[in-house]
Amino acid sequence: MQQTNVKRLMLDVRIWLSQGAAAIRQQINLPLQVTTKSGPNDLVTNLDKSNEQFLVAQIRKAYPDAHIVGEEGFGDQVTDLKGLVFFVDPIDGTLNFVKQHNDFATMIGVYEDGQPLVGAIYDVMADQMYWGGPELGVFENMHQLSRPADLHLKDGLFGMNGPMLAANGYQMAAVLKHSSGARIIGSAGIEFTRLITGREVGYVSQLAPWDFAAGRVLAETLGLKVGQIDGQPVDMLAKQPVMVATPTVFQEVLDLQTHTAD
Amino acid sequence: MQQTNVKRLMLDVRIWLSQGAAAIRQQINLPLQVTTKSGPNDLVTNLDKSNEQFLVAQIRKAYPDAHIVGEEGFGDQVTDLKGLVFFVDPIDGTLNFVKQHNDFATMIGVYEDGQPLVGAIYDVMADQMYWGGPELGVFENMHQLSRPADLHLKDGLFGMNGPMLAANGYQMAAVLKHSSGARIIGSAGIEFTRLITGREVGYVSQLAPWDFAAGRVLAETLGLKVGQIDGQPVDMLAKQPVMVATPTVFQEVLDLQTHTAD
Incomplete structure (x- = not known):
């Protein structure tokens, strides 16, 4: 098992999501190139693709030995969970992105030998980043979240x-x-x-x-x-x-x- | 038909909603007194009631001849739409208010002889006020909204x-x-x-x-x-x-x- 520097990794992930989202925010009101995947409401836009390409490039530069599972296919063909694996969703909720211009997220989850290491979900239009992991705790921006009540x-x-x-x-x-x-x-x-x-x-x-x-x-x-x-x-x-x-x-x-x- | 000053009325409504929401924001993280109405998920809290009382009192002071239809019963028994009628919802989405602490609204709609005059919907936690009427146009805070496309x-x-x-x-x-x-x-x-x-x-x-x-x-x-x-x-x-x-x-x-x- 690699000795991953979790704090460095966590900051890398948050900065990449922030940098990728800046481009999304700049272009959200320009005409989007929208195409469909599995059906008329399974959409992908030029910004899903460009943001995944951006995120994958940053990961490859900083963590060249890691494997990447990406929604839009710019990652690797991953068949096992050995080592460091990055899961990248460049725009989650593409239909909301296209129709509502809010309530969508960019996300990266990182696992090491199959075990959760760090994760970040960025609610782009609300500018709220949810991030953390087992070694760090979980934060909403810089507010640490406590364990939710075990409700019925x-x-x-x-x-x-x-x-x-x-x-x-x-x-x-x-x-x-x-x-x-x-x-x-x-x-x-x-x-x-x-x-x-x-x-x-x-x-x-x-x-x-x-x-x-x-x-x-x-x-x-x-x-x-x-x-x-x-x-x-x-x-x-x-x-x-x-x-x-x-x-x-x-x-x-x-x-x-x-x-x-x- | 009364000669209502629509701009004065519009500003009154927006200011009252703003003042009422300040109290809601201050108290949202304190213990709420939650009771049920028609069923276990039809909730009312002390803040629904106190905000309606506040809004009704402001309306009665400024527009003593108007009639008021309020969700929590502090208004009048209104049986016709003659004159000026205020419709007051002190917290719309009380279940969201209680469970989510967001995605609820405070609202006032005003009609004159049954015709729409002004309306305001305040998304309290997002601090976004949607307001206007036929004589004013419609605004999101101070951004004027244009007519939505007539989509399918x-x-x-x-x-x-x-x-x-x-x-x-x-x-x-x-x-x-x-x-x-x-x-x-x-x-x-x-x-x-x-x-x-x-x-x-x-x-x-x-x-x-x-x-x-x-x-x-x-x-x-x-x-x-x-x-x-x-x-x-x-x-x-x-x-x-x-x-x-x-x-x-x-x-x-x-x-x-x-x-x-x-």
Whole structure:
């Protein structure tokens, strides 16, 4: 195992996200080149691509031995988690970026031999950076976050996505009914920031590794639970239904998967 | 018809909302007295009540002949819309206020003989005031908003509420399917601000007059359409399913109500 300088790495990651976001902010009101990927609402813009290229270039320069998993394909073909692995999401919530011009995030999560090391989620338009790791604690800008209360489902808001709720996937109608209410934000990164600040008690969505890698580092550091919807550990190299929740809510939602009567 | 001084009224409304919000901000991190109304997630706090009392007192002092419709019952029993009527929502999105400490609004809408005169929606934690009326135009703080593009459903995000989507009320599953995506924010006031800034193309929810009175003034001033989900005009003295949307989306959603095949 490498002896990574975690504080240097953490500052590198935060500065790169800041530098990349400056270009996004400058260009957000110019005409975007928007193209679709898997469907009409799976968008990618020139700024997703240019920001990933920028972030990947910084990582390669500073950490030439590391491997990179990037959403837009400028990283490596990563098949195992040995050594240092960077997960890069250049714009999480591209639909919000294009349609709302807010509620999107840029994110980097770094793992060493498969273990969470540091993560950062940058809410670009709000200029709020959520960052940290197991050795550092978790911060919102320069305000250190404390561990969110281990609330029950009935006492908190639950983040979902629209098609999953409409189709009652993973018993989301029952999850909604047993919670204080549902929220749909449209960005996994922003959802994770709501969990770590105690604003929501759970969130479920179909996520790729770059969608949850940074959030997982921060959430687990603060005592939240991250796993697949069947209770299995997440796979850092696959797309899967991921849940992040307070430990109590995590178990309550697992129980709802097998008790479908209500 | 009274000769109301619209500019004086507009400034009065904005200053009262600002003064009331100062108290909310000061007390948001103190223990709240939370009680329930119609159900476990229909909350009211001591700050909903104290802010409505404050706003009602200011209105009565400055406009003694006006009538007041207030969410928490400190207004009048209003049975017609003659003269000047103030609709007061002291905290819209109380569940967000309690659970998230953001994404809630304070709102006042003023009508004269049933016609929209001025409205203001204050996103308290973001310190963003959306205000205006037919004689003034609409502003976000001191930035004048232009008319949002008359987009189609397929080109924009649509605001809903969770139980309505889960139960497919008013064909919300089809609305979702034909849109770019669904968002659930949990505050009618914040939803209206997303419509008037062009971030969403439509929003449907079951709303009371204080939930939509201010938003209706701003939305209609900017060429958006506000009506019941069956296309009828809204009733300013009843709770009802209200839609606000671009003119094109309004018609598309009406069409989906009668063509349920997909």
